[in-house]
Amino acid sequence: MSAQVACLADDVAVAAALRVELYAADGGLVEVAVVRDEDGELHAISDICSHGQVSLSDGEIEGCTVECWLHGSRFDLRTGKPLSPPAVRPVPVYPLTVDGEQVLVDVDAPL
Ligand code: FES
Numbered sequence: 001m002s003a004q005v006a007c008l009a010d011d012v013a014v015a016a017a018l019r020v021e022l023y024a025a026d027g028g029l030v031e032v033a034v035v036r037d038e039d040g041e042l043h044a045i046s047d048i049c050s051h052g053q054v055s056l057s058d059g060e061i062e063g064c065t066v067e068c069w070l071h072g073s074r075f076d077l078r079t080g081k082p083l084s085p086p087a088v089r090p091v092p093v094y095p096l097t098v099d100g101e102q103v104l105v106d107v108d109a110p111l
Pocket residue numbers: 049050051052053054068069070071072073085086087
């Protein structure tokens with residue numbers, strides 16, 4: 001499966017995140033956080049924190065990072081790498097493109 005519509009660009013405010021569910025080519029459900037950073041750029045990152053099973057879209061956006069609300073690990077929205085403990089594993093980041101009003105995400109080709 002290739003890129004699919006995740007949401008509309010206007011659905012995601014600056015420094016906010018929207019949780020969406022997309023289907024991978026194998027039929028599995030992928031939970032994605034579509035995040036607009038403080039500079040207005042959109043990113044698609046796994047919605048599931050690599051430290052626990054909680055939703056990153058409920059976290060706080062600062063700069064180009066999202067902070068997990070449960071234990072405070074901060075993840076880089078471009079790379080998915082944790083910038084602070086306790087998380088040590090990155091979370092997947094997915095290619096995102098904007099086509100007119102539509103935000104397209106490819107969950108089968110993590111960056
Ligand atoms: S669950 Fe996210 S940092 Fe612990």
